[in-house]
Amino acid sequence: KAGVTQTPRYLIKTRGQQVTLSCSPISGHRSVSWYQQTPGQGLQFLFEYFSETQRNKGNFPGRFSGRQFSNSRSEMNVSTLELGDSALYLCASRLGTASEKLFFGSGTQLSVL
Amino acid sequence: AQRVTQPEKLLSVFKGAPVELKCNYSYSGSPELFWYVQYSRQRLQLLLRHISRESIKGFTADLNKGETSFHLKKPFAQEEDSAMYYCALNVMGGQGAQKLVFGQGTRLTINP
Numbered sequence: 001k002a003g004v005t006q007t008p009r010y011l012i013k014t015r016g017q018q019v020t021l022s023c024s025p026i027s028g029h030r031s032v033s034w035y036q037q038t039p040g041q042g043l044q045f046l047f048e049y050f051s052e053t054q055r056n057k058g059n060f061p062g063r064f065s066g067r068q069f070s071n072s073r074s075e076m077n078v079s080t081l082e083l084g085d086s087a088l089y090l091c092a093s094r095l096g097t098a099s100e101k102l103f104f105g106s107g108t109q110l111s112v113l
Numbered sequence: 114a115q116r117v118t119q120p121e122k123l124l125s126v127f128k129g130a131p132v133e134l135k136c137n138y139s140y141s142g143s144p145e146l147f148w149y150v151q152y153s154r155q156r157l158q159l160l161l162r163h164i165s166r167e168s169i170k171g172f173t174a175d176l177n178k179g180e181t182s183f184h185l186k187k188p189f190a191q192e193e194d195s196a197m198y199y200c201a202l203n204v205m206g207g208q209g210a211q212k213l214v215f216g217q218g219t220r221l222t223i224n225p
Contacts, residue, residue: 003156033212043199043215056210090157096209101147104157 002026004093004105012111018079021108023091025072029103031055031096032074034066037088037107046089049074050096078110086112115140117202119216126190127224134185134219136174136200145203146183147213148174152196160185160198170194190223197221 005024013019025032033056034046045058049068066076072093078085088109092102116139126132138144148160161169163176163183174185183200200216 031211035213035215042217043201043213045212045214048210048212050209055208056206056212058212094211100211101159101162102213106156 004091004103006091006105006108008108010109013081014113015081015083017081019081021076021089023074023105025093026103029093029095030072031094032068033092034076035090037090081112083112086110115202115204115214117200117214117216119200119219121219123220125222125224128192129189132187132190134198136183136216138181138202140202146176147201148185149199149201150196192223192225195221195223
């Protein structure tokens with residue numbers, strides 16, 4: 001099975017712009033989670049989607065949003081980018097029916113200038 | 114509040130020496146803990162989970178609820194163990210919702 005795929009691998013944006021990141025989960029996985037990784041804050045949970053519904057949300061401002069499509073692919077959007085949004089954004093998938101291991105993608109490295 | 118603490122940012126040991134990476138947690142519910150590892154230029158991957166009580170690549174971790182700890186141990190370190198290690202607490206929500214609360218990570222370096 002192919003692993004979790006994230007695109008693009010790298011992104012450079014300027015302050016005030018908006019960005020959309022994409023994640024394709026492992027085939028058959030219905031849950032997709034997003035995490036932000038920074039040197040200062042480490043790995044922080046953003047949100048989890050299951051069957052196109054947001055099931056859980058972390059402590060991030062409303063500028064961070066996401067969605068999931070019927071094929072379980074997910075997108076994450078950040079509007080009005082700030083310098084502090086520069087981070088590695090990780091997507092992870094799991095079957096979604098119970099507490100299970102997460103499979104992580106390689107991430108999208110976002111740089112905000 | 115849910116919190117995971119890894120007190121050592123960096124840990125360096127010699128090949129063949131024992132390794133212990135410390136992890137402490139704070140959680141009011143029944144804890145479910147994991148160790149994730151990230152090797153150089155590879156994606157984050159699960160190393161082991163406490164409910165499995167397994168040994169992976171020679172590593173073991175025991176949940177100590179009294180001390181709220183989940184330390185990762187290996188009796189004889191190997192050079193290929195050099196990596197970033199994250200301890201994580203699984204926080205379950207309603208309807209199967211799940212989120213992981215990660216520690217800050219420990220970079221383990223095994224010296225030849």
